[in-house]
Amino acid sequence: MNPTPERGGAEDVNFLGDIPVDVVIELGRRRMVLKEIASLDVDDIVELDQPMDRPLDLVVGGRVLARGELVMVGERVALRVTELVGRGQEQS
Template sequence: MSTDTPTNTLPDPSAKAAPEAPVLERRDEQGGAKFKRSIYALPVTVDVIVGSARPTVTELLGFDEGSLLALDRGVEDPVDLCVDGRVIARGELVEMEDGAGIGVRITQVVDVAEDALG
């Protein structure tokens, strides 16, 4: 059996703790710019809302080829451009010059930040 006195492994409460080194934030401006560029390059789906309707289920079940669904807007009314369900702009439908379909000419950009504040 050992008769050695056990050593105290707990810190001495009367001893002052060493001051911690300050944490410095390093802002990598080049990395931040690269991050912004990568975010800006992300594709976003834009939904173009021409109008809406609220038919009953019975009316829906009665649809056949050639049925007509009346919308809440006129042909000349602006369409809404939406991202993630939020209107970001309004515009008018136009036929593309090359005849390759239709497009939207932007007529109004909605202030999304103002809209979000209510």
């Protein structure tokens, strides 16, 4: 039996570019206790930790890859990228 020879190089990872991943656009966060969540009702307002004028984070796999601003594209909400963030910066 002959072992499969080891391969390396960029050719072996090119297929990774076609793998779908979930992209999250994070508006902000808020810590709440369960009783606050249980008592939420229609028209309640949940304040987040981010100011309105702060760029939103584009997050993939728990890492911030870009930041941007909300825009409308037809009837859909979209993100206009205004800043690329170094790969490897952990989401805070």
